[in-house]
Each structure stands twice: as C-alpha cells, then as structure tokens.
Amino acid sequence: MPKKTIKKLLPHPSHITENSLLKxxxxxxxxxxxxxxxxxxxxxxxxLGLFCAFLPxxxxxxxxxxxxxxxxxxxxxxxPTVWISNPVTIPPMFYFCYRVGAWILSxxxxxxxxxxxxxxxxxxxxxxxxxxxxxxxxxASISAMTGYIVIRLLWRYxxxxxxxxxxxxxxx
Numbered sequence: 001m002p003k004k005t006i007k008k009l010l011p012h013p014s015h016i017t018e019n020s021l022l023k024x025x026x027x028x029x030x031x032x033x034x035x036x037x038x039x040x041x042x043x044x045x046x047x048l049g050l051f052c053a054f055l056p057x058x059x060x061x062x063x064x065x066x067x068x069x070x071x072x073x074x075x076x077x078x079x080p081t082v083w084i085s086n087p088v089t090i091p092p093m094f095y096f097c098y099r100v101g102a103w104i105l106s107x108x109x110x111x112x113x114x115x116x117x118x119x120x121x122x123x124x125x126x127x128x129x130x131x132x133x134x135x136x137x138x139x140a141s142i143s144a145m146t147g148y149i150v151i152r153l154l155w156r157y158x159x160x161x162x163x164x165x166x167x168x169x170x171x172x
Contacts, residue, residue: 033072039155044073047148049081054140056094056132060085081147094136098128101135 033041045068052064060082068075085093102109110128125132 034068034075037074037077039152041072041074042077043148043151043155044071045075045077046081046151047144048073049078050084050147051140051144052078053082053085054093054097054136054143056097056136093139094132097135097139098132099135100139101131101133102128104134104138105131107131 048067048071049064052060052067055063057063061079064078064082065075067073068078099109107130109131
C-alpha cells in the first residue's frame with residue numbers, strides 16, 4: 001500500500017492526543033515513535049500486537065497500547081493487530097495453545113468445552129492451566145518473532161522493488 005494511502009487511513013496524532021481521557025498520559029503520547037510508519041515501528045508493532053493477541057487475559061488492547069508506549073512502536077498498528085483474537089477466533093486459538101503446551105509437557109490432552117464463564121474457569125481451567133499458559137507463551141512468542149521477521153522481509157522486498165523501478169525509469 002502506498003505511503004500516501006496509509007497516511008489517509010490513520011488519524012492524525014493530534015486527534016488522539018487531544019482526547020480528554022488520553023491527555024492524562026501527557027508527553028509519553030506525544031512521542032513521534034508512536035506515530036511514525038517506518039520499518040522498525042511497524043515490525044515492532046505487529047510483533048507486539050501478535051504477542052498480546054495470545055495472552056489469555058482481558059484488556060489485551062490496553063496491554064498492547066502500553067507496550068507500544070514502552071517500546072516506542074506504532075500504537076495505531078499494535079492495538080488493531082490484537083483483534084485477531086476475537087470471540088470467534090479465541091476458542092480455536094486457545095485450544096491450539098493448550099495442545100502445544102500439553103505436547104511440550106508431554107501430558108495427555110483432555111477434551112473440554114470452552115465457555116466464557118466463571119464456572120468454567122473455576123472447574124476446567126484448574127485442571128489444564130499449566131499446559132495452557134505454557135502453550136500461550138510459546139505460541140505468542142513464535143507468532144511475535146514470525147510477524148517481526150515477515151514484516152522486515154516484506155519491507156526490504158518493497159524497497160528493492162522501488163530501487164529496481166527507479167533504475168528502470170532512469171534508463172529510459
């Protein structure tokens with residue numbers, strides 16, 4: 001996507017920093033690293049968002065936003081990347097994480113029906129928490145590293161295409 005098109009899709013930083021609730025973050029939200037679109041900021045934001053998507057906690061977007069501020073990566077890319085985990089995708093994602101954790105720990109997997117309720121948390125999660133949390137951490141880490149590497153490679157590829165195109169135009 002051309003740079004001009006991306007800039008049209010993203011709100012101007014002043015629209016966000018002037019929000020009364022977000023003003024409390026003060027100068028941290030004014031950091032240019034949170035708003036720039038460059039190789040480091042975008043790849044870091046995708047990596048952070050993917051990692052947070054596999055965290056089995058509520059408020060993943062808030063964690064991604066705080067992480068973007070701490071690591072100085074694009075906040076407008078980190079937060080929406082978390083949306084790959086949503087009510088439709090969470091059950092298969094977390095079941096996969098559980099299976100990965102059980103495989104690493106060499107434990108038997110048990111069949112269970114995932115329910116988003118306190119009763120399920122109190123009864124079922126107590127039995128599978130170790131492989132589940134280990135699997136979430138491993139899958140989150142691998143996803144984050146893969147996202148970072150893929151974005152960096154795509155960025156380099158795009159630059160190589162641009163240089164090649166510029167050389168061809170120069171020859172004409």
